[in-house]
Amino acid sequence: MRRERVFRDRSNLLEIYNNEDFIGRFRLPKEAILSLTDELAEVLSPATSRSHSIPAVLQVCTALKFYATGTFLNAVGDTVGLSKASVSRAVYRVSRALSNKLPQFPNHLAELNKANIKRQFAAMYGFPNVIGAIDCTHIVNRKHVLSINVQVVCEANMIFTNVVARWPGSTHDSFIVVHSSVGNRLEAGAVRDGWLLGDSGYPLRRWLLTPFPNPQSAEQMRYNDAHTRARSVVERAIGLLKCRWCCFDVSGGRLLYQPKKVRQIIMACAILHNMAQRNGVALPPDLPYLQHEEPDPHPPPQHERHHQGARIREEVMQHF
Template sequence: MAELAFFEDVARQRIRRERIFREHTDLLANGDEWLISRFRLSRAVLLELCAVLGPALARNTRRNNAVPVPLQVLTTLGFLATGTFQRELADRSGISQPTLSRVMPDVLGGIVSLTHLYIKFPYTVVEQANKKAQFAAMSGFPNVIGAIDCTHVAIRAPSMNENAFVNRKHFHSINVQVICDADMLLVNVVARWPGSTHDSFILRQSSVGRRLEAGAVRDGWILGDSGYPLKQWLLTPFANPQSAEERQYNISHTQTRSVVERTIGLFKGRWRCLDRTGGMLLYRPEKVCQMIRACAVLHNMAQLQNVPLPPGAEAACVRPDPDPQPQAFQPNGAAVRQRLAVMRRL
């Protein structure tokens, strides 16, 4: 009779299965080389990041098995660094896939909230002087405060406005605007436009573009490729150079602007979830944009602390591939470019 009652209880689901908690792994106990290879940041930087995000990520719960803040942060960074499926990363960390899916948005949001501390466009005279000195030391091109380009992050075809996300290379993506300095620090990142959006439109609609157009920078230039319009504050190459001075200007311009191509390569090499060689991101566009912004903050954190890339993580330098659109220009921008072309130091 007892056995019969037992099986009846099982059939009626009266016996509650005992929850089994896996032991949480102390990932920070490992050395720098191991941590950088998996999370792209050194132990010191990871500890600082966990301390900053801790108050927002600590769970108010009486349970003894809440996911520790370092485990939340490092598992999320593991995804950004590799683009590996969530289930595999969760298994490595000793948590479940649903748990990782639940904590990731909070970690990403916390990192993005640090944007104002790590990504700053040089609007002040002092900031601009520093950027100009960096570029001049690198290539000799004067008065440069940044180099601009866009890059595509591949995504799964979204359920809404699917056609808007198909770029000119015929895959679905987010078109991301990047402006960097000579040290490959990101000074502006715009991640909110679908892949079909033209680079120049993104700049025109961005806060940096609007402020520069309004005269926020009086004596400094951004360098862009031929897909951007020539302006007094945005210098592009000569489409058809007619003189030795113009050809030399184009050579100097290309050499200087190439830093943004290397920066994008480093950015995607460090955070492989953004690189198409790792496949597309299988998330809604809004979440992908959040991931891109978080990666931008983390990129600058790594650069400022001189954290190296692990062997094999380098991405190929992004080749210049301007959007095929006739170049527009402002007369005063053309005058600035022509005057610069005849300067002997170029």
């Protein structure tokens, strides 16, 4: 005889918790969850008329709970009323659906030409013509054996404008930027008047300004101080990303998935991070804020002198 199927109680999570508790558990307010569900409903809704299918909103909440805690799938399932297998499928479907929304990242760089990005950096940090701050961070998966070196570019308000999550952890930051679409397009002149800010591990270019390696004058020191203040926004953004989505943090656990799935989760969490920032969603008060301090595992390469980049850096130095 066939064993009778047992369906867990799937209570409406939107009705159980108030908005503050909901943000604490899922990191986004209910309105944002419903808006996100509407965007993904066509992909997440089952192509069947059978009963007891998992609603799209529950799949979204399940994935958010996993991203927010990084805990075991069966523990997530106990919270949302799903089996471990159903949680795994929900995380995969939502991650894939969100990662396919990559066009919202301005890979075409049109967004980077907007003057308000430069105005924000100038107003907050006093650094002119900045179109973004760039850095890399490691995301570990498969029981600490493999990692992905993730490159991010962010605005002054800690919103990511570009994310590259396809290079192994052994790849140096400077290699990633010159082989990324952002680096190639900026090198080709996609943005004529503006530059990224990167640390000393990056190569100096006309579109990528780095600090003076050995400042000798007061002007160079003032430039380095202003550069550090402006570039630090990307470190805070990475720290906020890992604090909001604890699946990336050591305290929350590691992503025990193959690299392809990890890349999808990274991109999904970056998009959700942007949603939270645009909606002004603060972190729950009981979460410690993580300052990103992740030194590159390799010594920075010796970059050849880039004359145009050096000239622009000298001109910017006069601003301070």
